[in-house]
Amino acid sequence: MPDSEPIFLLLPSILSLILFFILIKRKQRRYNLPPGNMGWPFLGETIGYLRPYSATSVGEFMHQHISRYGNIYKSNLFGEKTIVSADAGLNKFILQNEGRLFECSYPRSIGGILGKWSMLVLVGDMHRDMRIISLNFLSNSRLRTHLLREVEKHTLLVLNTWKEKCIFSAQDEAKKFTFNLMAKNIMSMDPGHPETEQLKKEYVTFMKGVVSAPLNLPGTAYRKALQSRSTILKFIEKKMEVRIRKMKEGKENSEEDDLLEWVLKHSNLSTEQILDLILSLLFAGHETSSVAITLAIYFLPGCPLAIQQLREEHLEVARAKNQSGETELNWDDYKKMEFTQCVINETLRLGNVVRFLHRKALKDIRYKGYDIPCGWKVLPVIAAVHLDPCLFDHPQLFNPWRWQQNNGSRGAGTATSSASSSNYFMPFGGGPRLCAGTELAKLEMAVFIHHLVLNYQWELADTDEAFAFPFVDFPKGLPIRVFKS
DSSP: OGGGHHHHHHHHHHHHHHHHHHHHHHHHHTOOOOOBOOOBTTTBTHHHHTSOEETTSOHHHHHHHHHHHOSEEEEEETTEEEEEEOOHHHHHHHHHTBTTTEEEOOOHHHHHHHOTTOTTTOOHHHHHHHHHHHHHHTOHHHIIIIIHHHHHHHHHHHHTTOOTTOEEEHHHHHHHHHHHHHHHHHHOOOTTOHHHHHHHHHHHHHHHHHTSOOOOSTTSHHHHHHHHHHHHHHHHHHHHHHHHHHHHHTOOOTTOOSHHHHHHHHOOOOHHHHHHHHHHHHHHHHHHHHHHHHHHHHHGGGOHHHHHHHHHHHHHHHHHHHHHTOOSOOHHHHHTOHHHHHHHHHHHHHHOSSOBOOEEESSOEEETTEEEOTTOEEEEBHHHHHTOTTTSSSTTSOOGGGGOTTOOOSSOTTOOOOHHHHTTOOBTBOGGGOOTTHHHHHHHHHHHHHHHHHHEEEEESSOOOOEESSSEEOTTOOEEEEEEO
């Protein structure tokens, strides 16, 4: 008996341990998870998911997974258990329930490079406050007056440098346009000025790191980007110090009607918060708009009827301007660009500048019979919905006419977009985190297209196409040859 005493003493602990594992197993079994593959330990399927592919497709990885598991499947991505959604209804449900059932949850490396106060990674009240600041600065009244004038001015600054039969990178020109526009309206920096060019150079290095593997090792793009981030923030902080000193001395410059001025006067943000806000808006306002403009330049030569209809629409606007003796575009002119808006929508649908979003489930959720466990990452894949043949006829076809309300088919054939399909069109996200710069981005595209089709014809000078890395990019910069109209 004495030998068996230790066993009897340990018996309650052993039974408790067994009971604990039974309860854990029972808890795990109660989830009806979607089918899928968790891949390798830690890495999961991340490498396959991020493998570059044509931006006008969902990629081989997504295609295979959707074919095998359906539009909702489980995986292990970015080091976390993940539910991937190519389902239009679930994607909309996720975005509409931001802050209640789901929360923004980007990889830590993104926050490390954009900053912990970046609007992209913030959640809750702080994100709401930052977004309100952005919306106030990009208000409808400001768009109609100041920003429309600025967009046209910076468009012409770029286009007027184009020479007959010259070959250059359309992507670089689009980036030049959007960077100069944002730098001017965020910090009143003039195009071509040495400090503007130096900031642009640092920003290019910064962007290469944002889209690279997050390896903080000497010589890597990520390490160089962190160094450029530090340089950019010091530059912005010096600008802030000068502005604050001028405000105290009563020497404010009325021409400095920019975001920095507005934030210093109308917010209680700390220096660190202001720096991250400005950097994140420079990133968001420059990168996505320039890619969208480049995509339009890429798609349009493959659809001559669209270029013809665009040219007719913008010639009509130009004729009306000549008759009235006006030169600058106004808001009424912009609202007349109806087919242009169809081209913009189709460019964003087919090109998918924003391909997927990072979210996290805040509680256990059931959708279409599947469980999404609390704490799991959720990836709504916007591109998969925009390229879904069940929602958009011939989704690989660039067809602006699908967006016409009367479904006119001047060159569209049967490819039209129903009202229900357009409900799932979310190029700028949706819900409480809908991109604050949505209307500015559309305005930039419309004004750039207006002057482009009126003054130039162009052709692709080399084979190139948009790839998702996952950020959309043209490997060769989209070389084009231009001819004056």
